[in-house]
Amino acid sequence: MNEVAEAETVGAEVKRRVQKQLGRASTSRAGMWFWEVDRVLLLLTLFLMAIGLVAVAAASPATARRYSDATHIMAPMHYFWRQLMWVCVSVPVLVAVSMLPIKLARRLSLIGAILFTAMLFVLPLVGAEVNGAKRWIGVGISQFQPSEFLKPLFIVSTAWMLSFRARDPELPVLFVTGAMTALIGVLLMLQPDFGQTIVFALVWLILLMISGISPLAIGGLMGTAVAGVVAAYLFYGTARTRIDNFLFPTKEAALHDRYQIEMAHATLTEGGLTGTGPGGGQMKFRLPEAHTDYIFSVIGEEFGLISCAVIVLLYAAIVIRVFMRMIDEEDAFVLLAASGLAAQFGVQALINMAVNTGIAPSKGMTLPFISYGGSSMIALSIGMGLLLAFTRRNPYLKRSPYTGRWSKG
Known part of the structure; x- marks a missing residue:
């Protein structure tokens, strides 16, 4: 009995210390972070990661069989265990970045954006070629994709430059950020990576609209975007091939892009509303890149279209949550950076799901926090960490509905 009483006393003391450390009166970095961070947004992100682990476990046997040969037989759950490792690395990264002060973030x-843009310059010389594209740089036994890491850093850098318009609307930030986006787009198309180019361009346009440029300028940019797509079709072979294979499929296209799209759609709808059940899918074994680009289709087959709808709602909830949180934000930089990061997150998810449902050509783009990939997972964790850092709120302050100023509640 004494041992039981002693154990209860120790347990109560540990609980008291944790409550003190994380309580509202705590002034420690961890305690302040716990109360300042948007815990709903954090939980939604962790929930997506958990769904991703289940989805990769479902897709892993199909991918392992596809990439196995006579000399190297992969274990059925090879990609699941590797994804679990990347999640264990990514969660601490996400939390650490979310703790950064805004100025340091x-x-x-800015430093990271310069570094990864420089990597895009040298990528054609030192990059590893996979499926005809040089998008990766090898580091030891692994590889990483510079453009994945550049996306959130580019958004924060662009938001910082556009925020100067609030002080001086005459500054040429539109031209500077446009030139920067065009440069990155050219470097991406040289890889080639048309899908990422579209993401960078779309997020830049969204940031411009949020920053408050005139409707006339928005119309001009939209026209320029249409002209850019037409020019890409006429002069950029990769874009022309993808568009032709999607809109005007031939027998040759049926063996490549069109085959992937049709198989993805067939796999997605195979399980109906409720799915075949975990491990019950068979169409996934005929699906290329089941663990990355087309994991949404694997989810549809094994867990049903209802589960796919829930995932769509989760992505929508994250984006809407951020925009609702930014409604009363007065800092132009924080407003643009957080909104841009949320927009990039939503655009990437939307493009991936559009490809899986057959309403967009293949882009080679992952589904955020669900698709397999260490480079993608860590880069997304950095982006979400920055988003959590920019949406933190001091729990001791309240905004007056009359003056809009923050004061102690």
Whole structure:
């Protein structure tokens, strides 16, 4: 009995210390972070990661069989265990980045944007070629994709430059950020990576609209975007091939892009509303890149279209949550950075799901926090960490509905 009483006393003391450490009166970094961070947004992100682990476990046997040969037989759950490792690395990264002060997060993002843009310059020389594209740089036994890491850092850097318009609307930030986006787009198309180019361009346009440029300028940019797509079709072979294979499929196209799209759609709808059950899918074994580009289709087959709808709602909830949180934000930089990161997150998810449902050509783009990939997972964790850092709120302050100023509640 004494041992039981002693154990209860120790347990109560540990609980008291944790409550003190994380309580509202705590001034420690961890305690302040716990109360300042948007815990709903954090939980939604962790929920997506958990769904991703289940989805990769479902897709892993199909991918392992596809990439096995006579000399190297992969274990059925090979990709699941590797994804679990990447999640264990990514969660601490996400939390650490979310703890950064806004000024430090901005400064590190600017430095990182310069560094990864420089990597895009040298990628044609040192990049590893996979499926005819040089998008990866090898580091030891692994590889990483510079453009994945550049996306959130580019958004924060662009938001910082556009925020100067609030002080001086005459500054040429539109031209500077446009030139920067065009440069990155050219470097991406040289890889080639048309899908990422579209993401960078779309997020830049969204940031411009949020920053408050005139409707006339928005119309001009939209026209320029249409002209850019037409020019890409006429002069950029990769874009022309993808568009032709999607809109005007031939027998040759049926063996490549069109085959992937049709198989993805067939796999997605195979399980009906409720799915075949975990491990019950068979169409996934005929699906290329089941663990990355087309994991949404694997989810549809084994867990049903209802589960796919829930995932769509989760992505929508994250984006809407951020925009609702930014409604009363007065700092132009924070407003643009958080909104841009949320927009990039939503655009990437939307493009991936559009490809899986057959309403967009193949892009080679992952589904955020669900698709397999260490480079993608860590880069997304950095982006979400920055988003959580920019949406933190001091729990001791309340905004007056009359003056709009923050004061102690």
